[in-house]
Amino acid sequence: xxxxxxxxxxxxxxxxxxxxxxxxxxxxxxxxxxxxxxxxxxxxxxxxxxxxxxxxxxxxxxxxxxxxxxxxxxxxxxxxxxxxxxxxxxxxxxxxxxxxxxxxxxxxxxxxxxxxxxxxxxxxxxxxxxxxxxxxxxxxxxxxxxxxxxxxxxxxxxxxxxxxxxxxxxxxxxxxxxxxxxxxxxxxxxxxxxxxxxxxxxxxxxxxxxxxxxxxxxxxxxxxxxxxxxxxxxxxxxxxxxxxxxxxxxxxxxxxxxxxxxxxxxxxxxxxxxxxxxxxxxxxxxxxxxxxxxxxxxxxxxxxxxxxxxxxxxxxxxxxxxxxxxxxxxxxxxxxxxxxxxxxxxxxxxxxx
Amino acid sequence: xxxxxxxxxxxxxxxxxxxxxxxxxxxxxxxxxxxxxxxxxxxxxxxxxxxxxxxxxxxxxxxxxxxxxxxxxxxxxxxxxxxxxxxxxxxxxxxxxxxxxxxxxxxxxxxxxxxxxxxxxxxxxxxxxxxxxxxxxxxxxxxxxxxxxxxxxxxxxxxxxxxxxxxxxxxxxxxxxxxxxxxxxxxxxxxxxxxxxxxxxxxxxxxxxxxxxxxxxxxxxxxxxxxxxxxxxxxx
Numbered sequence: 390x391x392x393x394x395x396x397x398x399x400x401x402x403x404x405x406x407x408x409x410x411x412x413x414x415x416x417x418x419x420x421x422x423x424x425x426x427x428x429x430x431x432x433x434x435x436x437x438x439x440x441x442x443x444x445x446x447x448x449x450x451x452x453x454x455x456x457x458x459x460x461x462x463x464x465x466x467x468x469x470x471x472x473x474x475x476x477x478x479x480x481x482x483x484x485x486x487x488x489x490x491x492x493x494x495x496x497x498x499x500x501x502x503x504x505x506x507x508x509x510x511x512x513x514x515x516x517x518x519x520x521x522x523x524x525x526x527x528x529x530x531x532x533x534x535x536x537x538x539x540x541x542x543x544x545x546x547x548x549x550x551x552x553x554x555x556x557x558x559x560x561x562x563x564x565x566x567x568x569x570x571x572x573x574x575x576x577x578x579x580x581x582x583x584x585x586x587x588x589x590x591x592x593x594x595x596x597x598x599x600x601x602x603x604x605x606x607x608x609x610x611x612x613x614x615x616x617x618x619x620x621x622x623x624x625x626x627x628x629x630x631x632x633x634x635x636x637x638x639x640x641x642x643x644x645x646x647x648x649x650x651x652x653x654x655x656x657x658x659x660x661x662x663x664x665x666x667x668x669x670x671x672x673x674x675x676x677x678x679x680x681x682x683x684x685x686x687x688x689x690x691x692x693x694x695x696x697x698x699x700x701x702x703x704x705x706x707x708x709x710x711x712x713x714x715x716x717x718x719x720x721x722x723x724x725x726x727x728x729x730x731x732x733x734x735x736x737x738x739x740x741x742x
Numbered sequence: 743x744x745x746x747x748x749x750x751x752x753x754x755x756x757x758x759x760x761x762x763x764x765x766x767x768x769x770x771x772x773x774x775x776x777x778x779x780x781x782x783x784x785x786x787x788x789x790x791x792x793x794x795x796x797x798x799x800x801x802x803x804x805x806x807x808x809x810x811x812x813x814x815x816x817x818x819x820x821x822x823x824x825x826x827x828x829x830x831x832x833x834x835x836x837x838x839x840x841x842x843x844x845x846x847x848x849x850x851x852x853x854x855x856x857x858x859x860x861x862x863x864x865x866x867x868x869x870x871x872x873x874x875x876x877x878x879x880x881x882x883x884x885x886x887x888x889x890x891x892x893x894x895x896x897x898x899x900x901x902x903x904x905x906x907x908x909x910x911x912x913x914x915x916x917x918x919x920x921x922x923x924x925x926x927x928x929x930x931x932x933x934x935x936x937x938x939x940x941x942x943x944x945x946x947x948x949x950x951x952x953x954x955x956x957x958x959x960x961x962x963x964x965x966x967x968x969x970x971x972x973x974x975x976x977x978x
Contacts, residue, residue, distance in 0.1 A: 434812065434977035438970070441816050445823045445967040452827070460828050476813050480820045483779060487824025490783045490797050494828070728783040 390464045393451065393488070394711030395444075397481030398473025398501045399535070400424075400431045402443035405707035406455035406463070410715025411512045415454035416701075416708040419443040426574045430564060437476035444484045451707070460492045466727070467714030470498040471736030472535070478732035489727045496727025497714040501705075502738045505531050506542065507716055508698040508709035509669040520667065520696055528665035530656045532680075533672030534560030534577075537652075539606045539659050540738060542669075546717035547741040551659050552606025555598075559648055560674045562610035566617050566644050570637050580641045581677055586634070587642030592620055594647040599654060606659050608651060617644050649680045653687050660693055669696045676703035743767075743795065744802040744958075745786065745825075746951035747818040749778045750810025750840045751865065753920065753944065756786050758793055759951035761802060761958065767793050769948040778817050798830055804954030806945075807837040808972035809865055809873040809891060815840075815971040826966040834963040836954035839886050839972055840865060844918050845877040846949040848938070853879030857913045860906060864899070864919040872899045872925075873974060876906055883956055888972045900928050903935060918943045 391414070396403040400421040406414040421439045425431050452459060468485035471478060489496035506529050510520045520527075527542040537554040557565070560577055567576030572583050594616045597609040620640060621631050629636060652674075660668050668688055674680065675697050688695035702709060746757040754774035758767045768789050774781055790796060803822045808815040819837070826833050844863040852859035864874040874892040877884065892902050906915060917929060917937040929937050957963075 432977060437812065437816060438973070438977065441819060441823075441970050442968075444820065445827065448824075448827045449967070459830075476816070479779060479813060480816055483782075483817050483820035484824035484827075486779075486783050487821040487826075488828035489824075490786065490821075491800070491825040491828035491833075492830070493797070726784070728787060729780055731777075731780045 390715060391462060392465045392467050392711040392714055393460070393463050394467040394499070394707040394714060395448070395481045395485050396469045396501070396504065396705055396707040396710045397440045397444065397477050398469045398471070399477055399705055400436045401705040402440050402447050403705060403707035404447045404451035405711050406451055406457065407708055407711030407715065410507070410712045411510060413511060413513065413708050414456070415451045416706060417447050417451045417454065418706050419447050422575060429568055429574050431474070433474045433476055436474060437480060440477055440480035444480055448484070460488065460494060463494055465495045465497055465714070467497040467499050467710050469501045469504060469710050470730055471501065471733030473501055473734060475732055475734040478734065482730055482732050486728055486730065495725070496730065497725065498730050499710045499713045500736055500738060502531055502536060502538065503713040503717055504709040505533065505671040506540070506669065507712035508671050508702040508706070509696045510712050510716060511698065511702055511708055513699045513702060520669070524666040526663060526665050527667045527669055528656065528660040528663060529669045529671065530652065531672045532559045532652060532670065532674040534558055534564065536672060537608050537610070538738065539655065541659070541663050541665070543741070548738050550738060550740060551663070552604070552608070552655070554608040554610060555604070556609050556611035557614060559608070559610050559652065562614045562648065563674065565614045566641070569618055569621060570641060571632065572637070572641070577674060577677060580645055581679065583638050583641035584645045584679065587638030587640070589642040589646035591639040592643035594620065594643050596647055596651050599651055606655055608655065610648065613644065613647055645677070645679050649677070649683045652680060653683045656684070657687050657691060661691070665693065667694050667696060671698055671703065673704045676700050743799045744804060744951055744954060745800050746804040746947040746954060747782065747821060748806045748843065748945060748947045748950055749774070749782060749814045749817040750806045750808060750945070751814060751920070754778050754782060755945065755947035755950070756782065756789065757947035757951040758789055758795065759955055761955055764955060766948045766951060769946060771944060771946050778814060782817065782821060800829065800833060801831070802834040802836070802954070802958055804836045804838060804950050806840045806843055806950060808840055809867060809974050810840050812971065812973070819969055819971060822969065823966060833966070834958055835966045835969060836957045836962065837964050837969050838950055838953050840945065841873065841875045841891070842877070842885060843950045843953065844943065844945045846882060846953050848916055848918055849877060849879050849882050852916060855914060857911065859914040859916050861916050861918060862903065862906065864917065866920065866922065867893060871895055874899055874902060882953065888974050891974055893974055896924055896928055903929070903932065920944065
């Protein structure tokens, strides 16, 4: 089954052709990072305008790179309907509907979070990280600029949300700390880069909710961000040069270590509590090398197979949307009127129980 | 066969037009409010079915490009782009500025009036502001640029009406658009200004199709890949 998938939920205009939910025939992503850099974050109207400009060439390129002649040879279409920026989602969803209307192909709606989960099932040219076979339950950490969620997956398309952030998403905290340290945008790669030269033990930042029993699988990154802010203010008061690269590196490293610690500890605790057979980490922040390394060590020690997608599948892409459309099983083409779809900015992951 | 799509405001409209016989086959105009995305193509499907045609019969598309709600304008343009990629054969496309569609039905009557009337098409631009544009009777195929449009509050709009070419002549001025109580009150006392009623001033995709068919007959077509809204404001 060959699916053309479209993703425009935030600031990447993406289209991909995915075969049998697993094989990437093409994967085109037009990023808008440069456009949003001067705003220090994603500016919604700018994002929507860029999606309109990019969507047509991105679709054409995705079909061409898959070796397809137009939509011939496709079996279905899939599109992200939420969560995300409404104005951005609308471009992808309406383009997908136009495609479906003109071609007669069925159109499947996909939840963006479910897309991130299924990025783990994609075969990126035979990478060993791809999930092979179905070994449920799977414990999933979705960690990105908009989300930090712990999810227990009991089968394809079957989810139970165990917890999530009570305030900021992890990626949001990276962005805010990057801004605080004047490291630029996007914050994730910027903090990671700065932290490379830093000593993560010089400043010990709090690990919010790490031992909180009533929020065992919840996160709070707002407090960590504030702790970083207070640290910088204190250093300033002490007459320190907070623009000094060595100091910035230590603060970045201390913040990153705290964030990674909490993410890995809670994911491990949840995996053990629920008897997970596999652990998946996905979403934009899963591109963070410190997180990948720390999680790799922890789950090796626990003897639990860990899957993290290759870097190009961590950030938003349409390949994962095609995989989710194929696997989730909930979305039967004959039960859905693709032309009647809407967008859902605050769409939650569907829960099965 | 051409499909015309207009989602520039909460009034949505679509029309099917036979380019061979130059005939409007069907048209649907309704208050879509926030249901444009959900209802546009399901309505198009129903209309085509009623006409015993299919989407595969289409050879051309027309869309309004703005001004209007940024999001609304992007809905029809995004649909058109998707259709362009998904259609079995290349589709020709024409983008027509919103106010050119609003003015279109009134240009022939304006030319027949003695002296010829000037048509001012307008649209609510949100936050109590308006966009407006003046059309001469011969302007049916005019596709104005963003910077040609007027933009401002009711008093600025009224100043623009006072400064319009009719100030120097005795030409009548016809105001066309979806009115507001504020606008009707402000224009009631203006000499030579006639505000058309809301039903007559409604923007209809049948007129969009008519204008687009004329452009296509002259061999004009827009590049669907590059087609984008006419933005009268910078983002933010």
